[in-house]
């Protein structure tokens with residue numbers, strides 16, 4: 503992957519330089535030195551306070567608002583410089599902790615986005631553009647071009663870096679960096695551009711207030727997701743204090759379910775939900791006596807009755823801690839069997855949600871390949887043989903086949919399944 507990502511960064515850098523040179527040579531700078539200094543200062547201030555979207559390795563910067571307002575006010579060349587250079591954050595310059603390739607990629611990405619949207623602005627605006635409907639439509643198309651090219655370039659880099667499908671990654675980013683957020687930025691940028699045009703730099707400090715209010719609202723929304731995710735990791739840790747096997751098992755099953763779901767071509771949005779459900783799937787075991795969970799001998803009927811309740815209890819708890827409304831249902835059905843002999847509802851075949859069938863398959867593989875009080879762990883080949891026998895009875899054959907493909911691709915990782923928790 504390293505070679506491909508280097509190649510991508512190289513191609514994007516060449517493209518960014520060519521596009522910037524073309525735009526800067528073709529269109530005039532319509533800004534004085536004071537305008538440039540004010541906008542650069544504002545862009546750099548905002549860039550120093552990015553908003554992180556929890557759990558998704560995405561940080562949205564509000565600097566886009568300034569660069570975009572810059573395009574509308576001063577034209578494409580200033581927009582490119584503001585977006586490419588005004589977007590440098592102090593963190594990015596710390597090359598000891600940040601890969602310099604990321605710095606180059608960000609510059610190329612942002613200059614291409616500003617270059618394409620700036621070019622669009624210059625072409626659409628024609629000889630003159632007064633404030634009104636035409637101005638609004640031109641501004642909107644410029645924002646949409648920016649949004650589209652930014653998501654596309656980010657998805658391209660992530661899909662190459664992580665070896666994932668481009669379309670799935672693109673859809674994931676589209677759904678996480680919502681168009682509503684972009685539209686909010688878009689309106690703020692319009693307000694900034696118009697009031698700057700009318701009133702000049704004197705009112706510039708006032709612009710910071712609505713921009714920071716927008717940032718604050720966005721942080722509040724992000725905090726909700728972060729709180730949910732923290733609740734889940736706290737519960738997994740709590741489970742670990744009570745029963746370390748089940749806690750580590752949950753982490754491994756989450757990883758494998760994620761890999762199977764991706765292998766089956768599910769979208770990144772679905773993959774994230776399945777991971778969430780898999781992490782919580784055995785939470786209902788909290789409170790079960792350890793002598794039942796770790797019993798080396800056969801369980802009695804009463805003991806089985808207690809075990810049977812864990813998907814129902816887990817589904818109930820997950821209603822409170824998962825931010826996805828489907829997760830409790832998937833947890834409830836993770837012990838259904840493909841032939842209808844599972845519990846708690848004896849669902850059969852496709853009646854069982856696909857997500858539950860994926861978790862069931864990852865669960866079975868993990869149970870076979872790890873040491874339990876009642877059985878020694880077995881190697882991948884033995885596990886595959888046993889899972890093959892379960893196809894169509896306990897497990898969905900399509901899901902088992904997907905698991906086999908995952909194992910082939912990641913044989914070294916799953917060779918010793920116990921390691922995954924430590925390594926991934």
Ligand SMILES: [Fe+2]
Pocket residue numbers: 783784812836837
């Ligand atoms: Fe379970």
Ligand SMILES: [Fe+2]
Pocket residue numbers: 751755783784865
């Ligand atoms: Fe389990």
